[in-house]
Amino acid sequence: MKVHNKLFLTGYSLSLCLALVGCGGGSSSTTVEDTNTSIATILPLSYTADAGRLLGSQCAQCHGTNGVSVNSWDSIAGENDLADEIFDDEPIMTAQAHGYTAEEITLIGNWLKTLSKTED
């Protein structure tokens, strides 16, 4: 028998509820019997590709997920002047910056501007 995901998740949520009810009501076990299910088809995935986000996600290894650093290195979420900053920074940052084209840096910069700034 094949059960597709949505059903699986529903079953899981339902079992949680029943489990809680079961405990509260003093019942130790609840069983719902299976029936046949048809083969599922995949729902079209809703996904908006974003080149700036894809390229900018590569900053996160050093500057944190979505540009939010967890330590004293710069958060870059909400960064307004990326191109100026990255070429005049620590040598390791400048070395990275030279690996990207001006167009790519613009894409990354435009994406970073859409993120909430966490610090000045």
Place this chain on the structure above:
Amino acid sequence: MKKVNSNSRRDFMKFLGLGSLATVVPTVSSAETIPHVVVVGGGFAGATCAKYLKMWGGSSIDVTVIEANSTYVSPILSNLVLNGQKTTSDLSFTYGSYSSKYGINMVHSTVNAVDKTNQTLTLANGNTVNYDKLVLAPGIDFMKTNDYDISKVPHAWKAGEQTNLLKAQIDAMNDGDTFTMTIPAAPYRCPPGPYERACVVADYLKNTKGHTNSKVVVLDANAKIIVEEETFGAKFSEYGVEYKPSTTVTNVDDTSKTVTYIEAGSSKTLASTVLNVIPNQKAASVIFTAGVNSGNWAPINPLSYESVLASGIYVIGDSQATGQPKAGHIGNSEAKVCADAILRTLSGTALYASPKTNSACYSPTSATEASWLTGVFKYDADTQTMVASNTAAGASSTANYPKMFNWSGNLFADTFA
């Protein structure tokens, strides 16, 4: 679509602690579902891929990570356990808050079989898991020269118990004792790592333990120091590390603590108080189980990390066969390109045509100094490979040492938090 047979569903509920309270099998006949991506391996590549699949794909995608261990110990920074600057618990990550934050299903088991026709995995725990897309991020396996006990001759190249074993052996050394390590033939996990280790151990023995008569010997399968040659070469000179390039290990004896190797055509045997053999490496076993290897590694399309040998199966991290380095930082980097490519493919969108990845790492060379190495890799459409577009290195300094923890801190958080 995610198809879970009733046994495995019940087992999964048992795994969640619900099986004894309620067994619910839903009664539905409608036929729509969402895609299920299964990621095998919860290290830097796998954990990042699952996180970004859910961060970018949201509730329109279901993601399961299959990982053998409930705790991951980072190999990154693990050489600092050897000199007492870190502990393995400092470098340990669990998956509880990570999986609940992003809505990732965690299954702690290993894969016994991959059925590519039916898109099904059979796990060691007996369960069956169906996938629409499969991401393999299993890391590396070792190719030992012969059968020997790795509790006596540790590699310490997968972090955790092995790291602590090696540390205990180093701490038991007396002044005048010898530490010998072997460096595998490239490609292997973390190119600077072995050289970094030789420096850290030499500094520790000489400057922390005061073992000025002890010796560090390095047998390198490669013809020279393969990365940061100037930095590590200078440190080897400073510490008096005895460096022997172009040496091929042929036998390891865990009782006599000897390593036999070929150097310049002749076989030699060296005894050492502590012997740290890092064997040659290949893709981890599930790559071979899935039949997506060509030789020791898994060839992939760098636009997506999809195997060139099996559609719908993706390989990221140390097991893949591009020329990119095998290391945690770039494994994280590859994982994002792969996650985006899977989401594009599932939504009928063209792959991004010019992905970039990057590698960066700080290497401790003592208890107070570190160096760094970085590179950007771009897709070359003519050769359909990833090529280094910019690489640079920074010399060992005390200023770099605290920066190393900023780098690792954000890398760890971007992967596991």
